[in-house]
Amino acid sequence: MEDFEKKVTITDADSNSMEVDNGCDPSKIVNLLRSFLRIQQTRAHAYAKLKQGFTEYMVSRGESAYQKLCSEITVEFSECSKQVLEMESLFLSPDCFRDDLAHLLRAVQEQEKQKLQLTATIQVLKKAGRPSERLVSHENCRFKKHMEHECVHVNEITEAAGTEEAEADAEYDNALKEAIRGVQDAVTSINEHLEEVRYEIAALEGD
Template sequence: MEDFETKVVISDSMEVENDCESSKIVCLLRRFLGVQQRRAEAYAKLKRGFADYMVSGGESAYQQLCSEITVEFNDCSKQVLEMESLFLSTDFCRDDLTRLLRAVQVQEKQKLHLTATIQVLKKAGRPSERLVSHENCRFKKPMEHECVHVHEITEAAGTEEAEADAEYDNALKEAIRGLQDAVTAINEHLEEVRYEIAAVEAE
């Protein structure tokens, strides 16, 4: 009889330990989802800031925003790396969750790179639509000048410009497609995280 009671106590304490372990996993995964929410908010802020910049041309405000966003993204990455280490530790031994978080990190890096690429391309504009600076032109009278940019458009020059536009369009489309792929992959991984939370809570 005594032996049976001892076994019950042992199994109860093991259950408590498992519950504690499970809640730590859920806490970490929820914390990870919180980091992803911060990233989403930072992207929204960057998108708004870039739209404002394209309208106002306020270079310093946009550069300041980019610096703030960089700090925010670095902090998010650092936190996720810490979570990866915790999942690898002997407390958890969940290399599957480490791989899942790492997969998100890889896609986030790609997303950030492509977001920057798209902004650089949009900032430059299509080659045929770029504004011309008149600082090297000769002014004879105020409001009248001899424009050094005026030249006869030859077939070769027209073809060159069309090719440059096509190259620009392709680069932009490729970056947008890559960005969409990265976002889709991130969302799929986040769905896996939510499933894992639900599975652990159901145990």
């Protein structure tokens, strides 16, 4: 591993001479970049499935089906990341040294990780719901007659209690907005990087 790192840790001057000496095959680069775009399509489809599955969960509350879907999506994303890491290694190999493209793929990987983490955060927040709107469980209440009980949740509404609930709602809303904004920023960044990839493909095919 150390020997490999020594090979790829070179100066800009060495990099330029390597590209001239090896004449990095444009068709090989194009094939790798097109494969990368296909992986991004796979990720997009996985996100679509996750979104649909979560929408269905919010209606049915089918926990087992939702958890099964999350496990499948996790495996799918993991496989995509593994393939991209292999591409990064190929771009850094002596046969085709393009550290700029390796860094481009790495930037997309980091944004995809951020997007996935924030998507999970959004779903967790939506599952919980706003504090003031969460359903109350009556399992600890005392039932006096059939369909009648003394609800332990009934208490005097005080100014302090109202303020506390409003603060909890505001904190929840801010957390949700921040996560949504983070996903939107990640998507924008990813799309910009993908445009760079497409531009590189067009440039290589035009040579």
